[in-house]
Amino acid sequence: MAxxxxxxSVAQFCAGNNVGKNLETVLELIKEGxxxxxxxxxxxxxSDYIAENKQQGLELAQKIDGEFLTSIRQSAKQHKLWLSIGVHELAEGDRPYNSNVVVDNNGEIVSVYRKLHLFNVNIKNGPQISEANTTSEGSGVVKPIDTPVGKLGLAICYDVRFPELALALRELGSQGIAYPSVFTEKTGAAHWHVLMRARAIxxxxxVYSSAQIGNHNAKRSSYGCSMIIDPWGTVIAHCPSNNEPSLATAEIDLEYVEKVRGQIPVFENRRRDVFRTNYDLL
Structure with a gap:
């Protein structure tokens, strides 16, 4: 296809708990793209919302055919472009999925990945955070799909700390990986660049690292720095460090993917006889 x-382009903005306002921002960025x-x-x-508490999050969550994604699908069709977007996907029970949804240029949903790795931490006399209390866990890797930027693998935010997912997506044919994210300011400043560049290298x-930025509410703020990283690990586009909605745009060259892989053939040199995988079972 590609x-x-x-x-x-990668997008960056500061979502709050007003789904309608967030939708307006996304639609304007689609027009700009x-x-x-x-x-x-x-x-x-x-991208649909960042809630202030669990109850509010449940009240705001929509099914995959809800108004939020329906409007975005219509815009993708109108402007004849593809989208990858992170949303809360209402499911059975009291916890929505954290999903990465891909929409094609006909407005059709062509792939949905549900976040595998949920952020859970319980530090004595320190932070206690459990994404599992508000979010349903995904069940498996989603095969890469054909897009205008080549074979695309899907992940979300905290997944970047688990290289086995990125390696599995490469083994399955990915030429790019999307990591829609909401990194905290502290972890972003320490780890954002090095983790995303490592996954690319x-x-x-x-690697398409689209991120939230700024203060969402009194308890939560995000690092930002949406960026596109090439297969050599070079940041080739990044959004500004202010809270205004923005895009960063770069040329994607699939011949360069082939060139880098030819120069350093790490996947041909892997010791599969020692480090066994089951990617062929997907």
Whole structure:
């Protein structure tokens, strides 16, 4: 499907608990991406809302065919571009999925990945955070899909700390990996660049790191720095460090993916006889 060179963008904005306002922001960024000639735009995790508490989060969650995604699908079709966007997907029970949804240029949902790794920490006399209290856990890796930017693998935020997912996606054919994210300011400043660049270098894939930025409410703020990283590990586009909604755009060159992989053939040199995998079972 993909041509050798296309434009892609990563989005950045500060979502709150007003779903309608967040939708307006996403739709404006889609228009801007279309004006730039982007064939695919990558939006952050939780682009639909960031709630102030569990009850509010449950009340705001929509099914995958709800108004939020329906409006975004219509915009993708109107502007003839693809989207990857992080949303809360209402499911059975009291905890929605944290999902990365891919919409094609006909407005059709072509893939849904549900976050595998949920952030749970319980530090004595320190922070106690349990994403599992508010979010249902995904059940498996989703096979990469054909997009304008090549074979695309899907992940979400905290997944970046688990290289086995990125390696599995590369083994399954990925030429790029999408990580819609909401990194805290502290962990973002310490780990955002090094983790995302590491995933790009070890998989020799483009990495699309779209992120939330700014103060969402009195208890939560995000690091931002949405960026696109090439298969050599170079940051080739990044959003500004202010809270205004923005895009960063770069040319995606699939011939460069092939070149990097030819120069350092790490996946041909892997010791599969020692480090066994079951990617072929997916």
């Amino acid at each position: 041509t050798k060179k296309v434009l892609a 279309s004006r730039r000639g982007s064939e695919m735009i990558f939006f952050p995790e939780a 070890e998989t020799q894939c483009y």
